[in-house]
Amino acid sequence: DSGVTQTPKHLITATGQRVTLRCSPRSGDLSVYWYQQSLDQGLQFLIQYYNGEERAKGNILERFSAQQFPDLHSELNLSSLELGDSALYFCASSPQTGDTHYGYTFGSGTRLTVV
Amino acid sequence: GQNIDQPTEMTATEGAIVQINCTYQTSGFNGLFWYQQHAGEAPTFLSYNVLDGLEEKGRFSSFLSRSKGYSYLLLKELQMKDSASYLCAVRDGQAGTALIFGKGTTLSVSS
Numbered sequence: 511d512s513g514v515t516q517t518p519k520h521l522i523t524a525t526g527q528r529v530t531l532r533c534s535p536r537s538g539d540l541s542v543y544w545y546q547q548s549l550d551q552g553l554q555f556l557i558q559y560y561n562g563e564e565r566a567k568g569n570i571l572e573r574f575s576a577q578q579f580p581d582l583h584s585e586l587n588l589s590s591l592e593l594g595d596s597a598l599y600f601c602a603s604s605p606q607t608g609d610t611h612y613g614y615t616f617g618s619g620t621r622l623t624v625v
Numbered sequence: 626g627q628n629i630d631q632p633t634e635m636t637a638t639e640g641a642i643v644q645i646n647c648t649y650q651t652s653g654f655n656g657l658f659w660y661q662q663h664a665g666e667a668p669t670f671l672s673y674n675v676l677d678g679l680e681e682k683g684r685f686s687s688f689l690s691r692s693k694g695y696s697y698l699l700l701k702e703l704q705m706k707d708s709a710s711y712l713c714a715v716r717d718g719q720a721g722t723a724l725i726f727g728k729g730t731t732l733s734v735s736s
Binding site: 545 | 667670673725726
């Protein structure tokens with residue numbers, strides 16, 4: 511157990527639908543990062559939150575949004591789902607922005623299948 | 626932006642040594658990481674380099690040359706369980722503190 515908890519582990523939904531993925535960071539970590547991993551694209555950075563505030567954006571589609579709550583858990587909302595959104599979605603956490611020499615800790619991921 | 630290149634696939638035999646190379650281009654370099662990922666599982670941290678040189682950790686070593694935008698991961702005494710994808714990632718100040726990953730190198734170890 512890495513200490514980063516993601517739910518659900520698996521999700522199957524239809525095109526056009528909306529889903530919410532949840533992440534609880536490791537205890538004490540203030541930063542949360544969301545990544546999408548598909549077979550052909552590798553791990554793509556979507557968005558980072560630090561202590562409740564958006565810190566950086568990567569290749570996140572406008573149909574996707576995220577937030578980090580006061581208890582530091584984060585949710586990634588995916589709407590108007592398309593077949594191409596099928597992927598593994600990972601959450602990672604780190605202690606604080608700008609500093610770590612021991613890597614970021616990943617959760618076990620949510621496998622999203624859009625049918 | 627960032628650009629990270631690493632070979633797509635490599636093969637090796639048990640007991641051998643393999644070197645996985647990574648080249649990168651980034652505007653605000655602030656560290657290079659190597660992760661291991663088994664199929665369908667979460668990436669796990671292997672090493673971190675921010676200064677030039679070699680970092681050794683057991684069977685795994687990682688090297689960085691910032692002037693050349695180059696790193697490698699060296700795996701010694703290969704075992705079957707080392708069959709996995711190895712991901713090179715850079716931390717670029719322009720992306721907050723997020724890690725930007727290469728597409729990974731799939732290593733297959735045979736007996």
